[in-house]
Amino acid sequence: DGGITQSPKYLFRKEGQNVTLSCEQNLNHDAMYWYRQDPGQGLRLIYYSQIVNDFQKGDIAEGYSVSREKKESFPLTVTSAQKNPTAFYLCASSMGSLNEQFFGPGTRLTVL
Amino acid sequence: GIQVEQSPPDLILQEGANSTLRCNFSDSVNNLQWFHQNPWGQLINLFYIPSGTKQNGRLSATTVATERYSLLYISSSQTTDSGVYFCAPGGDSSASKIIFGSGTRLSIRP
Numbered sequence: 719d720g721g722i723t724q725s726p727k728y729l730f731r732k733e734g735q736n737v738t739l740s741c742e743q744n745l746n747h748d749a750m751y752w753y754r755q756d757p758g759q760g761l762r763l764i765y766y767s768q769i770v771n772d773f774q775k776g777d778i779a780e781g782y783s784v785s786r787e788k789k790e791s792f793p794l795t796v797t798s799a800q801k802n803p804t805a806f807y808l809c810a811s812s813m814g815s816l817n818e819q820f821f822g823p824g825t826r827l828t829v830l
Numbered sequence: 831g832i833q834v835e836q837s838p839p840d841l842i843l844q845e846g847a848n849s850t851l852r853c854n855f856s857d858s859v860n861n862l863q864w865f866h867q868n869p870w871g872q873l874i875n876l877f878y879i880p881s882g883t884k885q886n887g888r889l890s891a892t893t894v895a896t897e898r899y900s901l902l903y904i905s906s907s908q909t910t911d912s913g914v915y916f917c918a919p920g921g922d923s924s925a926s927k928i929i930f931g932s933g934t935r936l937s938i939r940p
Contacts, residue, residue, distance in 0.1 A: 760930035816861050821873040
């Protein structure tokens, strides 16, 4: 099955710990994206990557880091510098930067 | 960047009713998507419609790019249509980005 997978579905961490969220796609898409969603709100862009080994900051990149070593994978690390990390995190991919984006099922992160 | 405004913010309808959701945006676009977010959080692609009109079953969408708005029509609503509908235009100087509105929360009563 072609698609985007995110793991884990739910994640609990203690305050001050870094945590890495996984995003994998087998759609052969060039571009990948990370968004954050807070309750009752729309999605906000954290980071995006248009090609392997290159990525750009989105609107709310502070406290997050990413890597793009493989076309299929775009992991997101939520660092201890992120002041309010509890949120729903969604990964997306598209064929190119102006093409339709498709989303994974999301990871709900709760920091205790 | 592009500003996005969706209306109404909330809509409650009886099963079988029709509805129109509106999305206004502040700048020219070359990319616009409509999504349905189900109760489990999954974003489902409805339309990729930077301009023109498209139809898919009971749903249709129209984007008038020159007037900076898009409309999503839902006919003969079903309870499974409940959820949040997002409009996401893009294509300003930061061409890789789409910007999400705050959504319209639709509740269909049986």
